[in-house]
Each structure stands twice: as structure tokens, then as C-alpha cells.
Amino acid sequence: MKHFFFLLISFSITFCSKAQFNYIHGLPYKVDTFRLNGLQCAKQRYAQRDLDGVRDENIQERILAANIRYLQGSLDQMNSYIIEGKDVYYNVGSGEGHIRDIKNTDPTFDCTNYTNELQLYKKIADDRFEIKEEQEKQVQFEKDEIVRKQQEEKKRVDDSIAEEEAYIHHLVDSISDALEAKKAKIAAKEILKKYGPVNGKAINNGKVLLGMTPAMCELAWGMPLGTSKSTTAKGTTEKWIYTKFQYLVFTNGRVSAIYEGGVVEY
Secondary structure, X not given: OHHHHHHHHHHHHHHHHHHOOOEEOOEEOOOOHHHHHHHHHHXXXXXXXXXXXXXXXXXXXXXXXXXXXXXXHHHHHHHHHHHHOEEEEEEOOOOEEEEEEOOOOOOOOOOHHHHHHHHHHHHHHHHHHHHHHHHHHHHHHHHHHHHHHHHHHHHHHHHHHHHHHHHHHHHHHHHHHHHHHHHHHHHHHHHHHHHHHHHHHHHHOOOOOXXXXXXXXXXXXXXXXXXXXXXXXXXXXXXXXXXXXXXXXXXXXXXXXXXXXXXXXX
């Protein structure tokens, strides 16, 4: 009696152990207890999870990836056996595993459920990828727009500053020119008053006349590049050289000769 119960319990455990991996998603699968156990765990862990109940996007993506890997692996495995013409599965009725030839059997061995579910998960994953890609494009577009607007604003400010600086420089130059003109006008009046109408007018027009003093010549032509002086019994002679063809000769402190452009005036 004890032996009978022991055999009955052993048969029940063996039958249940084999039968629980008989079908995955209603389809026959390869007889590999370790492999089937792993797939069953994957099915329980991922394939049956509802994405609507998961808020974390990273976890959702991991679930989708696991579902796709699980279903794709299942299809690949079944297709390999279909190509070989054999269907390995468990017979629930007898609890024994056997191999049958698929070539001449009824078309119960199909992958419709697997394929449909795989396509569904792939579509969900593709849709999520497209949405994520569009979101990333939108974020990048907004970043580019911010950079573009910042660059435009910087250019506008730089142009405005440059325009303002140019106006200030122009204003300063205008004021300087006006002051110089005013100073020149005052100086011209002072020269006329100091040196008289003849010499004063000549100085203001940048001309040197015979009989002018060195001070008058400096006002008219400016300081020379070089000078030379000699003293004789007749007096002191000084030469102011401006260029090769322009110089003055002073005798006893007065202009006695003017050399300008090859023309000599005594």
C-alpha cells in the first residue's frame, strides 16, 4: 500500500511538472525544462505586465524590450522546428513527450498569436520611439531657437553699440574740428593784429615774404627739418631747410632769400 501511494505521488509530480510547460500562449514548444522554465518566468514577469499601470517611462521601455525579446525568441525557436519539419511538445493526456512530423499534420502549429502579440509590442515600441524622437527634435529645435535669438539679440546690441560709438567719434571729431577752426580763426586775428595786414595775411595763407623774421616764418611754414648757420664780417647767415627744393636764408635775422619749387626769390 505504501509503495502504491509513493508511485502515485511520483507520477502526479512528474505529470504536473511536464504538463505545466506544455504550451506557452497556447502553442507547443521545444521540450527543454530549463529553457521553458526561463521563458515561463519571462512571460510571468514581463509579457503579462500591463504597461498602463506603469508610470515610469524607463520601466515601460524595459518591459517593452523584454516582451519583444521574449516573443521574438519564441518565434525564432518555433520557426527553426517548423523548418526542420518536427514539432516537439508534451502530450497532456499521457504526460509523455514525443516528436511528430508536421509536414502532413493539420495546421494547428501556427505562430499567429505570437506574431500578433510581437507586432503589437513592436508597434507600441515604435510609437513610443517616434514620440520620443519627436520630443527630442522639438527640444533641440527650441534650444536652437533660443541660441538663434540670443545671437540675433547680441548682434543687434553689438550693432547698436558700434553705431553709437561711431556717432560719438563723429561728434568728438566735429567738436575738435570746430574748436580747431575757432582757434585758427582767433589765431589768424591775433596774427593780423600783431604782424599787420600784409605779413599777417601772408602768414595765415602759409606764405613767407622777404624781410620776415624767424618767428613769422615758423607760423607760416612751421619748423624746418634742419638748419645751418655761418658768421662773416658782413653779419650772420642762417639757412632753414624744409626739403631739397624748399629752404629759407636769413641774413641778420631777416629773410633774404626764398627757395621754393626751383624758384628763387631775393
